[in-house]
Amino acid sequence: MLDWIQVRVGSFQVVALVTALVVFKKILDRLQDRLPFPPGPKGIPWVGNVLQMPLDKQWMKFADWAKIYGPVVGLKLFGKSIILLDDYESASDLLDSRGAIYSSRPDMPLANRYGGFSHALTTLPYGDLFHLQRKFMNRALNPSAMNLWLPMIAENARAFALNVLESPDKIRQFNRMYAGSNILMMAYGYKVDSPDDPWILRAHEATQTIESLGNIGAHPIDIFPILGNLPFRIWGKDFLTNMATMKRLLHEMSWIPYNTVKQQFFTGSAPACMVTSLLEENAKGAEVQNETSIIWASMMAYGAGADTTVAALDTFIIAMMLNPNVQKKAQAEIDNLLQGERLPALEDRQSLPYLEAILKEVHRWQPVAPLGLPHAVIEDDEYKGMHIPAGSMIIFNLWSMLHNSKDYPDPESFNPDRYIREDDGKITFRKDVRDPEDLAFGFGRRLCPGRHFASASLWLATAMLLAVFDISLPVDEDGNPILPDLDYENGIVSHPKPYKCVLKPRSEHSVESLSS
Numbered sequence: 001m002l003d004w005i006q007v008r009v010g011s012f013q014v015v016a017l018v019t020a021l022v023v024f025k026k027i028l029d030r031l032q033d034r035l036p037f038p039p040g041p042k043g044i045p046w047v048g049n050v051l052q053m054p055l056d057k058q059w060m061k062f063a064d065w066a067k068i069y070g071p072v073v074g075l076k077l078f079g080k081s082i083i084l085l086d087d088y089e090s091a092s093d094l095l096d097s098r099g100a101i102y103s104s105r106p107d108m109p110l111a112n113r114y115g116g117f118s119h120a121l122t123t124l125p126y127g128d129l130f131h132l133q134r135k136f137m138n139r140a141l142n143p144s145a146m147n148l149w150l151p152m153i154a155e156n157a158r159a160f161a162l163n164v165l166e167s168p169d170k171i172r173q174f175n176r177m178y179a180g181s182n183i184l185m186m187a188y189g190y191k192v193d194s195p196d197d198p199w200i201l202r203a204h205e206a207t208q209t210i211e212s213l214g215n216i217g218a219h220p221i222d223i224f225p226i227l228g229n230l231p232f233r234i235w236g237k238d239f240l241t242n243m244a245t246m247k248r249l250l251h252e253m254s255w256i257p258y259n260t261v262k263q264q265f266f267t268g269s270a271p272a273c274m275v276t277s278l279l280e281e282n283a284k285g286a287e288v289q290n291e292t293s294i295i296w297a298s299m300m301a302y303g304a305g306a307d308t309t310v311a312a313l314d315t316f317i318i319a320m321m322l323n324p325n326v327q328k329k330a331q332a333e334i335d336n337l338l339q340g341e342r343l344p345a346l347e348d349r350q351s352l353p354y355l356e357a358i359l360k361e362v363h364r365w366q367p368v369a370p371l372g373l374p375h376a377v378i379e380d381d382e383y384k385g386m387h388i389p390a391g392s393m394i395i396f397n398l399w400s401m402l403h404n405s406k407d408y409p410d411p412e413s414f415n416p417d418r419y420i421r422e423d424d425g426k427i428t429f430r431k432d433v434r435d436p437e438d439l440a441f442g443f444g445r446r447l448c449p450g451r452h453f454a455s456a457s458l459w460l461a462t463a464m465l466l467a468v469f470d471i472s473l474p475v476d477e478d479g480n481p482i483l484p485d486l487d488y489e490n491g492i493v494s495h496p497k498p499y500k501c502v503l504k505p506r507s508e509h510s511v512e513s514l515s516s
């Protein structure tokens with residue numbers, strides 16, 4: 001009897017507890033529902049902010065909105081939520097600290113379902129495939145794995161400077177060749193001998209085709225996926241052609257290099273590279289496990305890594321033309337260390353802090369990816385009294401974070417000195433100025449896996465250029481300097497418009513060291 005009563009009381013308690021929990025959860029949900037969506041420009045019913053979305057230099061408009069509504073701005077596009085993060089604090093709070101729920105990517109049906117991107121790491125949602133490809137990337141690009149690639153990058157930097165010496169007016173092509181050679185060698189052991197290499201040209205064409213499709217994620221098909229069922233010709237002939245070209249190029253970029261290495265692997269002649277080591281781990285007899293992920297992880301190293309490095313190096317050259325004093329100070333630092341006896345090597349990096357400050361300023365002054373890549377949040381969340389709905393697209397405005405005058409006074413000027421203190425000629429880095437490299441490569445679990453590779457490639461090329469050349473502005477027939485256009489192109493990766501520059505060897509000795 002007593003037992004029965006105890007069971008009854010026990011069950012009653014369990015039922016009461018469960019009921020209380022359900023009610024509590026409902027109250028919490030209600031409260032969360034009642035939390036306001038982040039403030040933002042008032043849209044129109046159903047359509048939301050569609051008509052206010054800027055088509056050009058979105059980062060500028062987003063920064064203007066943040067000045068009005070605060071660092072976390074909410075937008076709606078036909079009911080879809082977009083959250084703009086305008087300061088480092090909110091980006092780091094959400095994307096770093098709450099990375100477990102803020103590390104997905106928005107669904108982009110146009111690129112993923114119809115454009116051939118479905119296995120690309122850059123667009124993969126948070127999940128098993130994402131983890132697998134990140135693991136593949138990190139294995140090839142982590143700081144200690146970098147030791148494998150550094151001699152090759154150093155050799156390519158020297159070849160880059162030699163090419164520029166012979167044809168200085170082709171520096172932009174050689175820049176593309178340099179960035180591409182480094183990554184193709186790392187990923188596939190493929191050696192590039194000319195700026196017209198078919199692998200380089202194909203990748204360049206693919207990038208341009210992708211950019212020509214406009215803001216990825218903002219096409220009507222991305223907003224109403226059902227529209228993808230309509231015949232594609234309704235979007236125009238150019239769209240049709242670009243989509244077909246993009247799909248073809250992506251397929252070629254991923255399969256041709258991979259198949260070349262795979263064949264070499266099975267005949268015992270594969271070069272040491274990312275794909276070879278992934279094949280070593282994943283080949284079981286003639287079968288290759290996780291083959292699609294191997295193909296896409298290696299391809300995305302090129303897809304995401306080449307164009308970004310090119311843009312940063314172009315910005316460096318432009319900054320040096322426009323700021324001769326900065327250039328002279330960096331050259332003096334190099335000359336002081338090397339005494340004209342040899343060319344710079346990566347071992348010198350610690351000893352050249354001013355060059356380091358220049359690279360920080362390159363990342364800040366004209367950020368390569370002004371809006372990074374959008375993340376997506378997979379659960380409802382609450383931040384500083386605001387409700388962030390599950391599925392929201394999260395855009396972090398790197399341009400704005402790197403151009404705010406509180407952190408970086410006079411943000412439009414190129415000023416590496418902002419990061420350093422100088423005492424008796426000894427340079428130390430200021431701890432009170434945020435390092436742009438902490439932002440420029442993104443956040444949390446989607447942080448750029450190629451950042452160490454990019455950093456080494458940029459350092460070696462810039463040190464080499466400064467050691468060997470004086471970089472200056474070209475002049476017109478009347479002797480007036482021809483200034484580069486600082487109105488950068490629109491795009492996920494923002495490039496400067498075509499520019500001209502003059503590169504003159506600084507001394508016979510540096511030219512000799514380059515050729516020897």
Ligand code: HEM
Binds near residue numbers: 122309375441
């Ligand atoms: C100056 C050079 C570079 C810059 C400024 C840069 C910047 C970025 C940024 C902002 C992101 C987005 C991060 C996020 O979503 O939070 C990203 C992602 C990525 N980057 Fe880089 N990157 C550079 C070079 C490279 C290189 C050299 C590689 C490869 C060798 C690379 C591979 C990738 C990949 C695969 C992703 C996608 C990661 C993911 O979705 O999980 N990047 N990068």
